[in-house]
Amino acid sequence: MKRPLLAALGVVVLGVVLPQAGCARPTPERLLPTLPTNPYAIVKRMSHDRTLFTQGLLIDRGKLIESGGNYGESRLLLRTLADPRPLRTHRLPVRWFAEGIAVHDGKLHLLTWREGVMQRFSLPELEPEQRFDYRGEGWGLASDGTHLIQSDGSATLRWRSPAEFSEWRRLTVRVGKQPLERLNELEWVNGWLLANVWLTDSVVAIDPRNGCARWRLELGELLDASERRSTDVLNGIAWDADTGLLWVTGKLWPWLFALRIEPPPLPTQTAPGGSCT
Numbered sequence: 001m002k003r004p005l006l007a008a009l010g011v012v013v014l015g016v017v018l019p020q021a022g023c024a025r026p027t028p029e030r031l032l033p034t035l036p037t038n039p040y041a042i043v044k045r046m047s048h049d050r051t052l053f054t055q056g057l058l059i060d061r062g063k064l065i066e067s068g069g070n071y072g073e074s075r076l077l078l079r080t081l082a083d084p085r086p087l088r089t090h091r092l093p094v095r096w097f098a099e100g101i102a103v104h105d106g107k108l109h110l111l112t113w114r115e116g117v118m119q120r121f122s123l124p125e126l127e128p129e130q131r132f133d134y135r136g137e138g139w140g141l142a143s144d145g146t147h148l149i150q151s152d153g154s155a156t157l158r159w160r161s162p163a164e165f166s167e168w169r170r171l172t173v174r175v176g177k178q179p180l181e182r183l184n185e186l187e188w189v190n191g192w193l194l195a196n197v198w199l200t201d202s203v204v205a206i207d208p209r210n211g212c213a214r215w216r217l218e219l220g221e222l223l224d225a226s227e228r229r230s231t232d233v234l235n236g237i238a239w240d241a242d243t244g245l246l247w248v249t250g251k252l253w254p255w256l257f258a259l260r261i262e263p264p265p266l267p268t269q270t271a272p273g274g275s276c277t
Contacts (some may be wrong), residue, residue, distance in 0.1 A: 015086045015162075031175040035204065035216045037259035040259040041247075042222075047084040048249050052077070056101035056141065057187065057236035057249060060149055063087075063124065064238065064247070066109060066272045067098040075108065076126050090126040092119075099251050100185060101143035102148055104162045109140030109148060118165050126166045132165035141191065142186035144208065149193065151186055155179035157193075157211070171211045173204075174276045180204065182236055189246070194237055201234050203248070207266060212276035215221070215264070219248060222257050 049068075052075075056067040058143045060079070063189070067079045073090040079085065090261045092098055098115035108121040140151040147168055148161040159169035172232055173195070185196040192214075193206040203221035204213045229252065236249040236256075245258045 020157070025149070025181070026178050028180060028200055028202070030214060031178055031180055032200060032202050032204070034175060034195065035213060036204070037218050038261060040212075040217055040261045040262070041171065043245060043258045043260050046256045046258070046272075048253050049077070049084065050252055050254050053231075053251045054236040054249055054253070057238040057247065058101055058103060058187075059238045059240045059247065060103045060108075062242070065101060065103075065108065067101045069098045069113065070096055071095070076101070076108070076121070077125055078126060083264055087114050088124065088126050089242045090128075090192065091221045099138045099180045100151070102141040102143045102186075104145075104148055105141040107229070109143075109162070111150065113137055113139075131273060134160075139184050140186035140195065141200075142188045144188050149186055151183040151187075153182055153184065153198065155181050155183065157183065157186075157206075160189070172206070173206050173213055175213050176277050185235050185237055187239050187246075189239045191266050192263055194239075194246075195236055196237055198235070199233060203234075203237055205263065209266075212275070214267070214276075215258075217259075217261065217263055218221075222248070223250075223253065227254055 052068040055069040072094045076090040077086040078088040100109040110119045120130045137152045142149045152156045183195045183200040184198040187194045193208045203217040234250040238247040249256045
């Protein structure tokens, strides 16, 4: 979602106050601290394009692919992990606001924010191929190996067919019994679905069988105050299965960080009765 940050923060502040009067759902800022944190270690730090309004990030066959948003500036970049200079760049139509990306069956899939377009590209050429239309906003995108998974900034995730991008399944993400709103960038990691929560420094781990958020990464210490501006929110998570490293960055961030994490195994039983307690 791309509302002005101050306006968005105003909504967040109201969301914190109103639940005390029973008028609104708890905001992510109230729900996230109830989840246990998973430790991580910073393995390396690499230069990142500070002009790129990062919307999606992934690693495919040793290459890092990134989507940058904003109207008139949206583009795709493909680079190696050793060199910040892009090997390939594809600029998108000026009327498109690029969002999340995912690789499925050797093809790159790109969401747009409010344009209702999912565009498929060849790899590594980044040449446009098929285009699909959908309703609603597009935020994050991931692949579980069978379906594409889409977020739209709410607590709802949609599993979609890669062949025609039709909806196959819908799931509400919850902390306890409360929906967790503002789900953004997505990444599939060892059976967990990781999701960045917009306007926070949190990445939550979701059990895709039932929508229960089980643990989180707190990444607020990656940038110091001198490196962070108001628009520079966390928004980019990419799992490198070959190295077991989680790469993270944010909108207009100066750095990419490689993190060592140890995701716990999925629970052996799913939560009964719609509760995630």
